[in-house]
Amino acid sequence: MEQLINFLSSNMGMIYILILSVFLGIEVISHVPSVLHTPLMSGANAIHGVVIIGAIIVMGQAEPDNYLALTLGFLAVILGTLNVVGGFVVTDRMLELFKKKKK
Amino acid sequence: MENQILQIIYLIGSITFIIGLKRLSHPDTARRGNLIAAFGMTIAIAGTIFLYRNDNGESFSSSNIILIFVALLIGTILGVLGAKKVKMTAMPQMVSLFNGMGGACAAIISVIEYQHHFAVGEYGYMGTVLAGLLIGSISFSGSMIAFGKLNGNINDKTIPGQSIINLILMAALIGTGAYLTTLQEPNMMLLGVLTVGCLIYGVFFVMPIGGADMPVVISLLNSFTGVAAALGGFIYNNQVMLTGGILVGSAGTILTILMCKAMNRSLLNVIIGSFGGGASGAAAVGNSAMGTIKEISVSDAAVLLSYSKKVMIVPGYGLAVAQAQHACHELETLLEEKGVEVKYAIHPVAGRMPGHMNVLLAEADVPYPKLLEMEDANNEFNSTDAVIVIGANDVVNPAAKKNPQSPIYGMPILEVENAQNVIVMKRGMAAGYAGIENELFYEPKTRMLFGDAKATLQKLISEVKAN
Numbered sequence: 001m002e003q004l005i006n007f008l009s010s011n012m013g014m015i016y017i018l019i020l021s022v023f024l025g026i027e028v029i030s031h032v033p034s035v036l037h038t039p040l041m042s043g044a045n046a047i048h049g050v051v052i053i054g055a056i057i058v059m060g061q062a063e064p065d066n067y068l069a070l071t072l073g074f075l076a077v078i079l080g081t082l083n084v085v086g087g088f089v090v091t092d093r094m095l096e097l098f099k100k101k102k103k
Numbered sequence: 104m105e106n107q108i109l110q111i112i113y114l115i116g117s118i119t120f121i122i123g124l125k126r127l128s129h130p131d132t133a134r135r136g137n138l139i140a141a142f143g144m145t146i147a148i149a150g151t152i153f154l155y156r157n158d159n160g161e162s163f164s165s166s167n168i169i170l171i172f173v174a175l176l177i178g179t180i181l182g183v184l185g186a187k188k189v190k191m192t193a194m195p196q197m198v199s200l201f202n203g204m205g206g207a208c209a210a211i212i213s214v215i216e217y218q219h220h221f222a223v224g225e226y227g228y229m230g231t232v233l234a235g236l237l238i239g240s241i242s243f244s245g246s247m248i249a250f251g252k253l254n255g256n257i258n259d260k261t262i263p264g265q266s267i268i269n270l271i272l273m274a275a276l277i278g279t280g281a282y283l284t285t286l287q288e289p290n291m292m293l294l295g296v297l298t299v300g301c302l303i304y305g306v307f308f309v310m311p312i313g314g315a316d317m318p319v320v321i322s323l324l325n326s327f328t329g330v331a332a333a334l335g336g337f338i339y340n341n342q343v344m345l346t347g348g349i350l351v352g353s354a355g356t357i358l359t360i361l362m363c364k365a366m367n368r369s370l371l372n373v374i375i376g377s378f379g380g381g382a383s384g385a386a387a388v389g390n391s392a393m394g395t396i397k398e399i400s401v402s403d404a405a406v407l408l409s410y411s412k413k414v415m416i417v418p419g420y421g422l423a424v425a426q427a428q429h430a431c432h433e434l435e436t437l438l439e440e441k442g443v444e445v446k447y448a449i450h451p452v453a454g455r456m457p458g459h460m461n462v463l464l465a466e467a468d469v470p471y472p473k474l475l476e477m478e479d480a481n482n483e484f485n486s487t488d489a490v491i492v493i494g495a496n497d498v499v500n501p502a503a504k505k506n507p508q509s510p511i512y513g514m515p516i517l518e519v520e521n522a523q524n525v526i527v528m529k530r531g532m533a534a535g536y537a538g539i540e541n542e543l544f545y546e547p548k549t550r551m552l553f554g555d556a557k558a559t560l561q562k563l564i565s566e567v568k569a570n
Contacts, residue, residue, distance in 0.1 A: 003226045004226075004227065007226070007228070008227075011227075011337065014336070014342070017346060017349075018349055021346050021349035021350050024121060024350065025350040025351070025352065025353030025354040025357070026353050026354070028124045028125050028128065028350070028354060031128060032128040033128075033130070033476070036128060036133060038194065038195070038198075038458035039127065039137075039458065040354075040358070040458075041321070041325055041355070042198045043136070044127075044325060044329070044350075044354055045202050045205070045325050046140065046144070047120050047140055047350065048205050048325070048328045048329040048352075049144065049201075049205050049208075049332075050116075050120075050147065050343060050347035050348060051205055051208050051209045051331065051344065052148060052208060053151050053335075054208075054209070054212045054332075054338065054339055054341070054344060055208050055211070055212055056152060057155060057341075058212055058215050058216070058219075059167060060151075060152070060155060060163030060167050060171060061157060061167075068218060069218070069219060070170070072211045073211075073215060074173075075174075076207075076208045076212055076215075077171055077174035077178065078174045078177050078178040079178070079207045079208040080178065081175050081178020081179055081182060082182045082201060083182075083201050083205035083208060084144055084148075084178075084182070085179045086182035086185050086200075086201040086204070087186075087201045088137060088140070088141040089182065089186035089187065090186040090189070090197050090198065090201070092138070094194065094462050095134040095137060097191070097466050
């Protein structure tokens with residue numbers, strides 16, 4: 001119990017961000033026409049690729065002799081990049097189609 | 104100093120994600136919104152590489168930076184190639200695939216953190232790390248299965264008692280995770296077992312879910328990865344990961360719930376994975392009351408369409424499979440030239456992803472105002488002379504309104520039976536993805552046009568031209 005309270009209070013700023021972001025996410029998406037559901041899902045998919053930042057931090061701090069961290073970190077950065085780059089490019093390709101038809 | 108600049112970059116990054124998502128929700132601004140978010144992501148990544156300082160004020164070693172760039176380069180090349188090469192019809196699989204990559208990335212981070220920063224007694228921190236592993240790896244294997252299913256490599260499989268097995272497995276995974284946080288030293292062996300268990304759970308989670316539920320699952324897995332990324336934000340006290348992850352987590356969850364509502368199913372029902380459960384019984388009930396089906400020849404169909412005032416096209420997954428969107432658009436312009444009003448009725452869950460049909464038809468240059476959403480379309484069926492159902496089944500099944508035993512009972516459908524004539528293009532009499540009979544096909548005003556959607560449409564086009 002004490003542990004939990006300590007954890008919460010030492011992360012209070014983050015928890016505020018968390019709660020506000022939850023409501024923001026709901027608010028931002030609530031007026032989306034269904035035509036845009038797929039591009040939106042794909043765009044959101046690219047945004048959660050932000051997890052790559054964690055992979056970069058892990059990778060950057062890995063000691064030269066920690067092969068587990070280096071190998072896995074390397075792999076994680078590749079996977080994260082795939083998520084980010086692939087996600088944004090696919091979304092852009094989808095949206096390009098929407099633009100073209102609107103003379 | 105560097106860290107402070109980095110914090111500001113993260114702030115800008117977070118704002119671009121919010122603006123990006125907001126803009127993505129309007130057709131006019133969507134493309135720019137995507138680019139804005141991509142810009143934010145780029146500066147956040149570049150900033151992290153060059154400006155990140157650990158608690159001792161040290162930057163990354165230059166050899167590690169080189170390795171990071173090599174990894175970034177490999178990921179970028181593969182990502183761009185994959186995203187550019189993929190056919191428009193295969194888009195849903197691709198989103199699922201990229202989503203899985205993000206999940207795997209989150210899971211790997213957790214494994215390294217567990218080994219590297221093991222802290223006795225820090226239950227909150229360790230719990231966050233393990234939750235990231237749990238959610239990330241479930242998202243990864245689940246997305247891979249979803250990818251395989253949408254790609255047609257994997258079929259639906261249900262083990263008897265699957266939902267109970269899933270619940271027990273989930274409880275076991277959470278229990279193992281909780282036990283791991285109480286240990287005095289890292290136990291990589293058990294961590295490996297936990298990871299494998301999560302991967303298996305992800306497979307079990309998606310395996311029995313079929314057809315109509317696929318969009319829901321992808322959206323749900325998408326929000327899972329978002330949550331995993333947000334947990335990463337907690338681990339590194341990194342705001343941009345937190346905001347980015349949680350935005351996607353909450354937006355994805357809402358999107359998932361909206362989709363569930365459109366199909367009149369509870370999210371819990373989807374998660375436990377019990378579609379098809381009552382389907383066999385319902386099909387048997389339906390069969391006895393069925394009448395006979397009537398076919399229509401291509402030339403008769405062409406005449407019917409040419410002399411209609413208003414035609415509504417209802418596209419479904421069959422259109423995507425047959426790559427018939429261009430043929431469909433050609434038929435539409437041809438009929439319009441003859442003075443027929445042609446519109447498209449889009450069911451929210453038609454295809455394998457919400458908006459799947461819209462993307463597909465946009466590829467074929469179908470003008471945006473021609474695509475009607477379900478409510479608008481339902482208001483217009485009464486004044487429609489002919490409906491062409493192309494490869495759609497469950498979304499036009501009247502059982503959703505009439506038959507309380509049907510597994511899709513209560514799902515809003517396109518009420519095509521209100522139109523004067525209904526032409527159903529279908530490859531054969533197989534049931535739809537939900538595995539249930541469709542009594543629409545036996546209605547007196549319905550005529551069937553069997554064959555591959557693209558080939559049939561092309562025949563229809565030449566017949567209409569000849570008329």
